[in-house]
Structure formats: structure tokens, C-alpha cells
Amino acid sequence: MATANPTPRVVITGASQGIGKAILLDLARSGQPVLGLSRTQPQELAGTAESDHLAWKHLDLSKGSDVEQCATSLEMPVRALILSAVDYGSSGRHPTAETSAKEWQQVVGTTCIGQCVLVSGLLPKLTANSPGIIINISSDVAILPAAGRAAYGASKAGLHAMLRAVAAEFSPEQLRVYQLIPTFQTLTEGIRSRRPAGFDFSNYADPALFARLAQQILSSSGGSIAPGSYLIRRDGSLDPYPETTNV
Numbered sequence: 001m002a003t004a005n006p007t008p009r010v011v012i013t014g015a016s017q018g019i020g021k022a023i024l025l026d027l028a029r030s031g032q033p034v035l036g037l038s039r040t041q042p043q044e045l046a047g048t049a050e051s052d053h054l055a056w057k058h059l060d061l062s063k064g065s066d067v068e069q070c071a072t073s074l075e076m077p078v079r080a081l082i083l084s085a086v087d088y089g090s091s092g093r094h095p096t097a098e099t100s101a102k103e104w105q106q107v108v109g110t111t112c113i114g115q116c117v118l119v120s121g122l123l124p125k126l127t128a129n130s131p132g133i134i135i136n137i138s139s140d141v142a143i144l145p146a147a148g149r150a151a152y153g154a155s156k157a158g159l160h161a162m163l164r165a166v167a168a169e170f171s172p173e174q175l176r177v178y179q180l181i182p183t184f185q186t187l188t189e190g191i192r193s194r195r196p197a198g199f200d201f202s203n204y205a206d207p208a209l210f211a212r213l214a215q216q217i218l219s220s221s222g223g224s225i226a227p228g229s230y231l232i233r234r235d236g237s238l239d240p241y242p243e244t245t246n247v
């Protein structure tokens with residue numbers, strides 16, 4: 001990483017498992033320099049020397065000052081930022097009235113505020129390699145009512161809205177913001193731990209689907225995929241989601 005003109009990296013949150021890890025490993029295997037961020041090191045990297053393409057750094061997104069420090073102290077140029085970290089909150093759906101202050105702080109503090117601080121801190125680096133790219137693994141709860149999942153819904157809606165603001169502050173020549181809204185469930189460690197034993201996951205997608213989408217978007221910097229929000233279909237197709245832009 002100490003080379004004179006290092007190739008700009010793709011920075012990925014939620015790199016230790018699930019969708020984030022699938023994207024991290026897939027991009028690295030295809031020769032794209034990546035930096036994974038999470039509290040736990042992805043198992044594949046534990047005890048091995050990191051390759052030139054694959055780097056990992058400890059980051060706890062619930063600690064705002066650590067996130068700010070991480071973003072401003074990164075010495076590498078950054079080409080893209082992929083947001084996949086999530087704190088789903090306490091297990092099981094529960095009424096908003098039973099959501100504790102601790103859960104609000106943990107879920108919104110990690111999924112929304114932590115990643116907002118990271119985006120703010122990395123914007124100068126992203127736009128220095130224009131067009132910078134941000135890909136957010138969003139959620140239907142960011143655009144639809146999420147009964148029984150108020151903290152998760154608030155955290156995803158907050159991050160989604162923040163990124164719409166960011167997209168409006170830059171031209172597509174400077175920054176391209178993509179928000180991917182899955183219309184199906186994906187089998188990840190985080191989801192598995194929230195389902196009862198013996199649950200049938202046969203309808204759930206493979207996280208590799210998101211690695212393919214990330215590759216597609218990152219290689220379309222010529223403009224074949226317009227920035228914006230997309231509903232992601234089970235076959236991996238991107239269906240533009242027209243966000244309201246005025247009232």
C-alpha cells in the first residue's frame with residue numbers, strides 16, 4: 001500500500017460476513033483493490049498475509065469519533081464506497097413502544113449515523129477520483145412502513161435520505177450514488193441468526209448476487225447504469241425506483 005501511485009480502492013463496510021463479505025472477496029478475486037471495514041476480521045483473512053488487492057481494517061461504526069478518524073486518516077485513494085454494514089437490532093419483531101433507548105442508539109448509531117459519518121469523511125477522496133461511486137445496500141424498509149422493526153426502518157431510511165442529499169450536492173461527473181433496494185431476502189449470517197432452527201431458506205438469494213451487481217455498477221463508470229435508486233429483482237435485474245424530487 002505504500003507504492004507511489006496506488007490504484008484507488010473500493011472501501012466496503014460490513015466486510016466480515018453476509019453481503020459485504022461476498023462483495024469484498026469477489027472484487028478482490030477479480031483483481032480490484034479493496035479495503036474491508038468491520039469489527040471482526042473476515043474469516044478468510046484471519047491468520048493470512050493480506051494480498052495487495054485485499055486489505056482489512058478494524059472499525060466500530062457505533063463510535064462516531066473512531067469513524068471520523070478512520071475516514072480522514074486513510075492514506076489510500078478511494079474510488080468507491082460500498083455500504084453493507086447493519087445492526088438489525090434485538091432479535092424478533094417488536095412494537096415500537098418496546099424498543100429501548102439502548103436499541104435505538106445501537107441500531108441508528110451504527111447503521112445510519114456511523115455510515116453517514118464515514119460518507120461525509122470520504123467524500124473529498126471519492127470526488128478526487130471522479131466520478132466517485134457510492135453503492136448503498138438499502139432496504140424496502142427505507143421506503144415502506146416497517147411495523148415491528150422501527151429502529152431498523154429508521155436507520156435504513158435515515159441513511160437512504162442522507163445519500164439522496166449527497167447525490168443532489170454533486171453532478172454525476174463528480175459522484176454517482178446508487179441505492180439498491182432488494183425485493184427479496186438473502187441468506188446471510190445476520191439473517192440466519194434471526195430465524196428459528198429448521199427455518200426453510202430455499203427462497204432466499206445467495207449474497208453472490210450482490211457481488212455481481214457491484215461488479216456491474218463499478219464497471220459501468222462510462223454511464224451505462226445511471227445513478228439513482230433501484231429495486232433489485234430476484235433474477236438480479238435492476239428496476240429504476242423513481243424517488244419523489246418535489247412536492
Ligand SMILES: NC(=O)c1ccc[n+]([C@@H]2O[C@H](COP(=O)([O-])OP(=O)(O)OC[C@H]3O[C@@H](n4cnc5c(N)ncnc54)[C@H](OP(=O)(O)O)[C@@H]3O)[C@@H](O)[C@H]2O)c1
Pocket residue numbers: 013014015016017018019020037038039040041059060061062083084085086087110137138139140156182184185186187188189190191
Ligand atoms: N439479508 C437480507 O435479506 C437483506 C435484505 C434487505 C437489505 N439488506 C441489507 O443488506 C446489508 C447487508 O446485510 P447482511 O444480511 O449481509 O448483514 P449481516 O450478515 O448481519 O452482516 C452485517 C455486517 O455489519 C457489520 N457490523 C455490524 N455492526 C457493526 C459495527 N458496530 N461496526 C462495524 N460493522 C458492523 C458486521 O460486522 P462485525 O460484526 O464484524 O462488525 C457484518 O459484517 C444491510 O445493509 C441490510 O440492511 C439485507
